[in-house]
Amino acid sequence: MPADKVEEYADGLCYTDLMAGYYIGAPEEVLQAIADYSAWFFVWDDRHDRDIVHRRPAAWRRLRLRLHEALDSPEDHLHHEDPLVAGFADSVVRLYSFLPGTWNARFARHFHAVIEAYDREFRNRVEGIVPTVEEYLALRRLTFAHWIWTDLLEPCAGVELPDRVRKHPAFRRAALLSQEFAAWYNDLCSLPKEIAGEEVHNLGISLVTHRRLTLEQAVTDLRCRVEDCISEFLVVEQEALAFADSLSDGTLWGKELGAAVRACVSNMRNWFSSVYWFHHESGRYMVDSWDDRSTPPYVTNEAAGEK
Template identity: 85%
Template sequence: MPPSLALPVIEAAFPRRLHAYWPRLQENTRSWLLEKRLMPADKVEQHVDGLRYTDLMAGYYLGAPDEVLQAIADYSAWFFVWDDRHDRDIVHRRPVAWRRLRRALHAALDAPREHLNHPDTLVAAFADSVLRLYGFLPATWNARFARHFHAVIEAYDREFHNRTEGVVPTVEEYLALRRLTFAHWIWTDLLEPSAGRELPDAVRENPAYRRPALLSQEFAAWYNDLCSLPKEIAGDEVHNLGISLVKHEGLSLEEAIAELRRRVEECISDFLVAEQDALRFADSLADGTARGKELGAAVLSCVANMRNWFSSVYWFHHESGRYMVDSWDDRSTPPYVSNETAGEK
């Protein structure tokens, strides 16, 4: 592990654990990717286990019922494949294909059952995973998830235009965009089916809950930026906090890496403080009633999994083939993607 990426505090204070269902999760998600034809069979055989997508989710949503974790893991694997399609549409200059996909994903999010047989396998698989996720909690949670993911799709559209036009967002623009493209509130929403209940707005929006949730996601996004910076520079990316710092703040690459690392470490220390506030908040919800006891337990579960996200993200970045750019034949082209070069007429 390069010294610039090592975080001793994660290794010491955030023990790594995996959901007991993980071995079956890996097998089932691999089968789902094949069944839904999201990746060619040879790519699945050669790369999927080494990408460790299921490790990431199995290390995060501990305590989730098996069927909930399976739905989340399949959705997460879909998300990575979608991210790769988005990247290839940019690289090969396919704006018409991207606009068509964007419209279809918005439609499938609102009516997944009607899109299970969509001719684009990415849309059909998305509909399948969303429909499963919608089955665990009430319609109010489903509507919130949809609202949050509609915003993610539009953020990906902004990324598409920035990259095709060579626009590097300012630091503040990037931080706001990153919270959407990394899907901060989607992964936070999914803490609730893992805990077995929808949290009331008053709980989710309370700063004692919202702050550690945001910090856990910011850590993940910025650590991802730190680890993926070489890959993204090689691929002419414009969306990375380090790249924005170099372009708009006048930092050298070495200074940008140091600043990224400082922000990552600050996220960890701030989370450790916010976590204590969240635990006290959970205790205050257990007011002696059955509902209060259940609600407090659900918040404790969610906060525990916010903590798990730190170790899961950390080890994922060191073990997944997605970031081992030095081992690729072409540093700008991941070996696990289908790199069709046909453009649009």
């Protein structure tokens, strides 16, 4: 953003507040790194959107490849000419400093998949393809970065969780539900903007197009999905906490691991309240006050690379 846009809009977007409400209990340097990464993610999302709207496939392809490269060698991209790439590299370097290399490799694997999912969304939107409901749900788990936000629970707890813990059915289901809630609630709140912009990537739009629902019915369906996430989470949360208790086997490692799992599950719960608050406080979704309901007033084409 230009300086005047930053002064006018940055605080009201509440990007860092969203993370502060989710990763409660994290060491300050971890929370700061995650908050900065989150702010970067929203800016990246806006750049992606502008490249689609203004039909800039070459610019998007260049950015996509640079992000893949920065993810694998962030130190080499800290002073990249594109501030978006340099900012990403800075975030990755900091996030990679908290846990062992095995966690870093997993984070990188998950984010490479996110970049490629954004590329699939780019093609769908440019070509006007509305994915089926099933296709959209699978793709949304990647474009919303479900497993990235779940991975980031671990540096907050100070422990890299072993596979047997991360892949435990109750733990994994609780994590998925917290992220599905967020993604679908985001779709619900973004629907007016995305309809105004004639977009194709929204669960509500897929429901209207492929399930032949009216817009009102699609909104009702979205609300039901959101409510079901909450109800199911409340059940599986107890199972995940019982699993955490079972890890405390009398050893120091068992005690630490059980406490880490409880901290992660607690922050999965926090995701619900933080996401709900964010969507009603952030200027990113206040479309009724924008001159153009399809375009946030803080987005400029020049900032997105159009000169």
